[in-house]
Amino acid sequence: MAAKAIFKKPQSLSDKEFTYCPGCHHGIVHRLVAEVIDELGIQGKTLMVAPVGCSVFAYTFFDVDGTVAAHGRAPAVATGMKRAMPDKVVFTYQGDGDLAAIGTAEIIHAANRGEKITTIFINNAIYGMTGGQMAPTTLLGMKTTTSPYGREVDREGYPIHVSEVLKELSGVAYLERVAVSSPAEVRKAKQAIKKAFMTQIKGLGFSLVEVLSTCPTNWGLSPIEAINWLNENMKKEYPLGVFVDKVGELK
Amino acid sequence: MAEKVMVKGNEAMGEAAVRAGCRLYFGYPITPQSELTEYMSRRLPEVEGTFLQSESEVAAVNMIYGAASTGTRVMTSTSSPGFSLMQEGISYIAGAELPSVFINVVRGGPGLGDIQPAQSDYFQGTKGGGHGDYHLIVLAPSSVQEAVDLVQLAFDLADKYRNPVLVLADGMLGQMMEPVEFPEFRDLNTLPDHSSWAMQGCEGREPHKITSFDIDPINLEKMNLGYQKKYREIEANEVRYETEMIEDAEYLLVGYGTMARILGTVVKMARNEGIKVGLFRPITLWPFPYKELESAAEGKKALLTVEMSMGQMVEDVRLAINGKMHVDFYGRTGGVVPTPEEVLRELKKIVERSE
Incomplete structure (x- = not known):
């Protein structure tokens, strides 16, 4: 009897091996994005913009047309693409250093213009690629290689809440913060990503999904410990939930 | 034969771009070139084009990167401090080999400088400006008519060599009015076809990847040698003088x-x-x-x-x-x-x- 495939790689993921560390959530999120692209049937018209950071290679992991933006500039690059090709689906994939530090102006203005692009925002409270430096989203008290005494308000200021900032902007049409720490959360995250892409396809405005993610390597924790740390600490600082939803129920 | 009209340099360069088939402009106001940005904001909608005022020159140059990566004719214009802000993006554009046109209406510097004409951005324009081994093609008009002609040429050279082209003007050329004869409108159907490399959706073909990046030094050196080969070809074919x-x-x-x-x-x-x-x-x-x-x-x-x-x-x-x-x-x-x-x-x- 021939074996029946019951689980396979999404078509929109390439055969290239991920470069991510064990226990890192990038891989889960990549798969979810690819599944959504497959299910919406948009692989042939999707353009992706990878960031600078651990996911700099993301443009090779997805089997869609792709490029890498300069650090933080992905929303501007995506804006140029979308304005040139309004019938294509354009998404950026960005980490917290890229999006919330060096790229703050670009994300705020793309969101505020209601740019019809989708952003997948990975918040792991640390710089991964460069080796564990402080991010704008680093929690108070958290030790990193550039906040070796722990982040302190007087010295480094507060962690920035990107979704809470963006929700005030009128151009934002879909905005949700999710996690992928459990199978139930993974399913919910996929729905959020799907709604974000639907928002763009329907031409409603800017959409973003913030994903709370682990960085076991730079947090100095095992993958399981990292998930527990995320659940206990990051979710308190960054509560999950839908901030803006102009797309409504998906059929 | 088209008749001559009196036009300000900045506006003439904008009209020249439109006639060259450019339907996309991203930019940020800065003296002494703001008339160009303003001109495009009212002119492009008339020809079903798109004008977008960016939040900064940093954003503008990256919008150029995005639009150019789809193989669409695109341009921006700025003046010295704004051109400095664009250098990072221009380095990426040169590395990714994206056709695009930049106009720098140069003013006095360094720093905030002033808003009067100057030629002190020559090094920046001709010797790289940003990081890495790259070159822009740099065209220097000496009259409003020549600015019009060179803007046309800029788009053609950008497409031919997949390279950013800079029109290096100055505050005098930007602000001065002169009689100009504009060329005919370029038929958009005759613009170069970039579908063999551009990001236009991978339906029916392998995905296209556009980048100035390779983590492997041997590969990155190969990319650089490719740029250099192109630069030698440009040096051999495109020298212009009077x-x-x-x-x-x-x-x-x-x-x-x-x-x-x-x-x-x-x-x-x-x-x-x-x-x-x-x-x-x-x-x-x-x-x-x-x-x-x-x-x-x-x-x-x-x-x-x-x-x-x-x-x-x-x-x-x-x-x-x-x-x-x-x-x-x-x-x-x-x-x-x-x-x-x-x-x-x-x-x-x-x-x-x-x-």
């Missing part, structure tokens, strides 16, 4: 853009006084006409380079002359434009010394 009265000249003036225009007047004034002088004007600042200048300078008694800067192009002039003769320099900066009279005085000093 001369005035150099055949019987004993002295040679060298200048580009607005300064060359003034030097043309100096040539006439000097000849009226019996000084045999000619003018060499580079039109492409990169590739620079090294060989052509070297032969033009042959047998001359002396050579004077004049710039609206403290001496930038003069370094290329000296490379061209390669120590064979003394190269004099005269320049004013900070937005001060040398008058024909003061250049003539400088020339006479050199003549006295050389006779």
Whole structure:
């Protein structure tokens, strides 16, 4: 009897091996994005913009047309693409250093213009690629290689809440913060990503999904410990939930 | 034949871009080029194009990157401090080999400088400007008509070589009104087809990847050698320059853009006084006409380079002359434009010394 495939790689993921560390959530999120692209049937018209950071290679992991933006500039690059090709689906994939530090102006203005692009925002409270430096989203008290005494308000200021900032902007049409720490959360995250892409396809405005993610390597924790740390600490600082939803129920 | 119309340089360059088939503009206001940005904001919607005022020059150049990666004709314009902000993105665009057009209406610097005409961004335009081994093609108009012509050429060269092209103007050219004859509108169906490499959706083909990035040094070196091969081809094919009265000249003036225009007047004034002088004007600042200048300078008694800067192009002039003769320099900066009279005085000093 021939074996029946019951689980396979999404078509929109390439055969290239991920470069991510064990226990890192990038891989889960990549798969979810690819599944959504497959299910919406948009692989042939999707353009992706990878960031600078651990996911700099993301443009090779997805089997869609792709490029890498300069650090933080992905929303501007995506804006140029979308304005040139309004019938294509354009998404950026960005980490917290890229999006919330060096790229703050670009994300705020793309969101505020209601740019019809989708952003997948990975918040792991640390710089991964460069080796564990402080991010704008680093929690108070958290030790990193550039906040070796722990982040302190007087010295480094507060962690920035990107979704809470963006929700005030009128151009934002879909905005949700999710996690992928459990199978139930993974399913919910996929729905959020799907709604974000639907928002763009329907031409409603800017959409973003913030994903709370682990960085076991730079947090100095095992993958399981990292998930527990995320659940206990990051979710308190960054509560999950839908901030803006102009797309409504998906059929 | 189209009739001549009086147009301000900044607006003329915008109209030239529209006629070249450019339907996309991203930019940020800055004096003395804001009329170009304003012109595009009202002109592009008339031709079903798209104008977007970016939040900064940093964003603008990255919008150019995004639009150019789809193979669509796209441009921006700015002035010196704004062009500095764009350097990071231009380096990425050069590395990713994306056709795009930049106009820098140069003003006095460094820093905030002022808003008067200058030529002190020559190094920035011709020697890279951003990080890495790359070159822009740099075109320097000396009249509003030539600015119109060179904007057209800029788009064609950008497409031909998949390289960013810079039109290096200055505040004088941007602000001045002159009679101009515009070319016909480019038929959009005749624009180059970039579908073999551009990001337009991978339906029915392998995905296209566009990047200035390779983590493997051997591969990145290969990419760089590819850029260099292209640059040698551009150097071989695209050098442009003009001369005035150099055949019987004993002295040679060298200048580009607005300064060359003034030097043309100096040539006439000097000849009226019996000084045999000619003018060499580079039109492409990169590739620079090294060989052509070297032969033009042959047998001359002396050579004077004049710039609206403290001496930038003069370094290329000296490379061209390669120590064979003394190269004099005269320049004013900070937005001060040398008058024909003061250049003539400088020339006479050199003549006295050389006779």
